[in-house]
Amino acid sequence: MPELPEVETTCAGIRPAILNNQISSLVIRNYNFRWPIAPELPVLIQDMKVHEVYRRAKYIVLLLSQGSLILHLGMSGSLRVLDSNIPLKKHDHIDINFIDGTCLRLNDPRRFGAVIYTTEPIDQHKLFQHLGPEPLSQSFDAEYLTSYCRIKNQNIKSVIMNAQIVVGVGNIYANEALFLAGIHPETPAKSLTTKQASELCNQIKLVLITAIKQGGTTLKDFSSPDGKPGYFSQQLKVYGRKGLPCVNCQTLLQEVRIQNRSTVFCAACQRQQSENN
DNA sequence: AACGGCACCTGGTCGC
DNA sequence: TGCGACCAGGTGCCGT
Numbered sequence: 001m002p003e004l005p006e007v008e009t010t011c012a013g014i015r016p017a018i019l020n021n022q023i024s025s026l027v028i029r030n031y032n033f034r035w036p037i038a039p040e041l042p043v044l045i046q047d048m049k050v051h052e053v054y055r056r057a058k059y060i061v062l063l064l065s066q067g068s069l070i071l072h073l074g075m076s077g078s079l080r081v082l083d084s085n086i087p088l089k090k091h092d093h094i095d096i097n098f099i100d101g102t103c104l105r106l107n108d109p110r111r112f113g114a115v116i117y118t119t120e121p122i123d124q125h126k127l128f129q130h131l132g133p134e135p136l137s138q139s140f141d142a143e144y145l146t147s148y149c150r151i152k153n154q155n156i157k158s159v160i161m162n163a164q165i166v167v168g169v170g171n172i173y174a175n176e177a178l179f180l181a182g183i184h185p186e187t188p189a190k191s192l193t194t195k196q197a198s199e200l201c202n203q204i205k206l207v208l209i210t211a212i213k214q215g216g217t218t219l220k221d222f223s224s225p226d227g228k229p230g231y232f233s234q235q236l237k238v239y240g241r242k243g244l245p246c247v248n249c250q251t252l253l254q255e256v257r258i259q260n261r262s263t264v265f266c267a268a269c270q271r272q273q274s275e276n277n
Numbered sequence: 278a279a280c281g282g283c284a285c286c287t288g289g290t291c292g293c
Numbered sequence: 294t295g296c297g298a299c300c301a302g303g304t305g306c307c308g309t
Contacts, residue, residue, distance in 0.1 A: 003302060075302055110286040170302060
């Protein structure tokens with residue numbers, strides 16, 4: 001479910017309810033996430049105040065009075081802000097309760113997500129220290145992307161999905177950005193022209209910004225913390241459209257698997273390059 | 278060192 | 294209708 005725009009939407013949705021709020025209790029109904037949740041976590045964060053709520057890559061970070069709580073939604077996680085007396089749904093595994101009666105409830109059917117407490121500075125945490133720049137930051141630009149393309153023996157899709165190079169570009173938006181930039185996903189990164197890298201960089205930013213404005217992409221059952229769906233799915237041009245006509249040229253869209261992920265493209269609009277730069 | 282593939286889970290869909 | 298096979302938005306880690 002959640003790629004960067006979904007996490008951003010979630011972050012913005014929960015912030016007003018929990019910023020400067022004080023945690024009264026933590027209820028864990030299932031400890032078995034990607035990494036087992038520390039049994040002492042409720043004691044550790046009880047009575048702490050939330051001083052900041054922000055996103056880094058696809059992680060949501062709650063900066064507390066002491067230390068930070070790191071949340072990751074994995075493939076199927078979602079957070080809702082509600083009253084703590086609202087009945088539980090299936091897979092509601094964790095409640096963070098606040099003194100004003102607010103409850104931040106984590107639902108995650110597949111439990112690929114994570115809940116981690118750390119007292120380290122976030123950037124030094126093991127999960128964060130090798131992360132590349134944010135795609136919407138100025139440090140992610142054509143020159144930067146080109147420099148990585150030159151040294152990687154991989155196709156371009158794998159490069160833009162590599163979190164050490166740039167964070168937050170998941171499968172859906174990788175597919176979309178490559179289509180919008182007119183680049184075949186299997187193009188060797190090394191053969192990208194400067195112009196193509198520049199176009200790709202711009203389209204990655206554009207598609208993410210557009211999706212954030214629309215509240216993310218609703219596939220299956222993603223919804224933001226207030227329960228509203230995202231509307232970006234209506235604008236997907238290639239993802240999930242294998243065999244359907246290209247929105248530009250009507251050529252039937254093809255699918256290949258890259259790193260075992262569904263990769264849909266238009267063979268006419270995204271031609272493999274035969275000549276190098 | 279760098280890369281490809283696996284693993285972690287549940288649930289939805291598709292074909293028989 | 295039922296059952297099994299297969300697929301899904303992420304990503305750290307393992308083996309090669």
